[in-house]
Amino acid sequence: MNLDFTYQNPTTIYFGKDSLDNLERELENYGDTIMLAYGRSSIKKIGLYDQVISILEESGKKIVELAGIMPNPTYAKVQEGVNLVRENSVDLILAVGGGSVIDCAKGISVSAYCEKDPWKKYWLDFEAVDNKIVPVGSILTLAGTGSEMNGGSVITNDEMKLKMGRVFPAEVNPKFSILNPEYTYSLPEYQMLSGIFDMMSHLMESYFSGKDDVTTDYLIEGLLRSIIHSAKVALKDPKNYEARSNLMWSSTLAMNPLMGLSKTQDWQVHMIEHQLGAYTDCAHGMGLAAVSLPYYRKIYKDGLDKFVRFATQVWGIEEEGKSKEELALAGIDALEAFIRECGIVTNLKDLGATEEMLAKIANSTVILGGYRKLSSEEILDILKTAYDA
Template identity: 55%
Template sequence: MLGNFSYSNPTKLYFGEDSLNYLNEELPKYGKNVQLAYGGGSIKKNGIYDKVMEILKANGKNVFEDGGVMPNPTVEKLYEGVKIAREHKVDLILAVGGGSVCDYAKAVSISVHCEEDPWEKYYLRMEDVDNEIIPVGCVLTMVGTGSEMNGGSVITNHETKLKIGHVFGENVFPKFSILNPTFTFTLPKYQMTAGFFDIMSHILEQYFSGEDDSTSDYIMEGLLKSLIHSSRTAIKNPADYEARSNIMWIATWALNTLVAKGKTTDWEVHMIGQSIGAYTNATHGMTLSAVSLPYYRFLLPYGLQKFKRYAVNVWDVNPDGKTDEETAEEGLSCMESYMKELGLVMNIRELGVTEEMLPGIADGTFVMEGGYKVLTHDDIITILKKSM
């Protein structure tokens, strides 16, 4: 294990079919005014909204609705949420939805008492939070981001064509999160599979870094094998509780900071994907799937031994009689077959990207330094072209 680190995760999780009942234990800890953040209204169609509202009312809460949170929350929506929170002096922000709603709730929570423009302070200057934070709780209805147990929050500014994620400290983590796998059953297939790949990408971003014998890598290999198995089951039967519960749990542990310990981590796939999202507003998980294989094939020579290990330990590639390069490339071929099996987007043109956008997407891509190669602008252009 590399370096020195500390570990703390203050988020309390309630998991299982009856987990929503535990909202009754959490709500009395907070004041009367609750800001209820949710997305496009699917929670009203599937009955989750009514269940949550019943519990909120039973606990004597004043509820101020903040609906319409989009899949890629915008800075304009952030300002709208801050206005609601300030006007009603909210004591708790309850996010009911997927990762975007959780991200949004955290962004609002840190911005309500911020005396500056939160976009400038927290997303452009990447400063720490030094003001009061409104507590956040989550009721998860879609898996993928791990936002239910971390400090990450991604906001999009379409005017400047920037989509920026800021990973805040444990003071911004949700105070509690409720994870009922049955709440994910009605998700459309496109969103479900995008979430599956978001989970995989989170793991790979942390896995493809470092050369030491790290316990974190062994954990990630196990998470990946479980994800591959359960996602194949879920594609055939989205209401398979065992598969969906496993996937929900994997998603949380993929990005709740545990497996990053002792790692340098990469995150370049996310940086490229987020820049694509700023231009196209495409579904996050699909921006990742569209660029991952071109990126990893580009990266393979610089991290050959880890790619070989990935092929053998995750995809069960037999290395006998093969060069390290052949073994590693076979692993990526197995990954490609799996991605096509799930029906993931495999090129950025399908997301609306044109040749004319490539320089701007490259300009908007943050360059990370924790992976096997620090990309140049020309490298990013090369990867984008191979992703077309």
């Protein structure tokens, strides 16, 4: 562990079939007014909305609702929530849904009492949070983003065609998160698969960086193997509790800062997908899958040893009779085979992209660089490859 780090995670996790039983006790820690933030109709279909409303009412709370948070939450939706917080002096934002709902809640949390333009201050200029923060709690219904135990908030500005992510300090983390794997049973397969690749991508963005031997890489390899195994089980049996619980907890850990400790990290795949999402509003995990394969095939020689390790330790590919380059490519091929076996999207056309969008996406992508810093032209080549996949 050659890079110094400070690790703090203040989120309390309640995990399991009876985890909602802890909500009433958590509510005792906050004032009278709760903003209930959620998506469209899914939490009502599974009966979770009625359960939460009942607990809030029995706890004597005033309920303010922010409904209709979309899969790629917009800055306009954040502003709608900000107005509700200010008008009602909200004491806690309770986000019930997937990562997009929780991301939106955190965006509202830091923006509600910001005296400057929050979009510019927090998502463009990455300034420190120096204003009052409204606490957030979450009840998770979709495994993928890890937003339930981190400070991340990815928000799309429709007017500017920018999808920007900001990882806020630990004070912005949900104070508590309730994780019941059974809440994920009713998800359409497409959404489940999108979440599965999202969690895998979070791990690979940290993994494919650095040339040292760090404990974090061993943790990532184990989580990837767990996700791969559990994904196949969940596809055959969507109500297999063990598989769905493993996926839910793996997702939480995958985007926890724990999996980036002493790592330089990459995140270029995410930066490309963010702009893809800004133009197409596609499912995040599907966009990541489409971008990942051509991206890794472009940079693997610059991190050859790590790609060899990925092939042998994650996919179990035998080394005998293969060069390092052959092993590295075999690992990427194994990733592609898994993607295709699961039915995860690899073609940008299927995600709503048009040929005319590609240059705009490439030119607006934030360039970070991992093993190698790409040019906008190289990013465009990746997008063209994914478009024709």
